[in-house]
Amino acid sequence: MCLSSVYQKTDGEAVFLCKNIARVIPGQGEVVCYDLMGARTVIPGEIMDIDLMENVILIKEKTA
Secondary structure, rough: OOEEEEEEEEEEEEEEEEEEEEEEEEEEOOOEEEEEEEEEEEEEEEEEEEHHHEEEEEEEEEOO
16 A cells, blocks of 8 residues: 655745545645545645655645
8 A cells, every 4th residue: 555645845845744645636726635544634736746656745835
């Protein structure tokens, strides 16, 4: 089983948001993440990069 950690690119830095993410659903201006226990996290922005070797998902911060 591959679980990932989610980071958001903010001011040039990757800020940790959540871990043990099992499911990711991209939407209009947001990314919905579900962890191993089914907890839902909604992150404003869009997917920038998914690195399955490092188990990292990088979200680009939503701009106004």
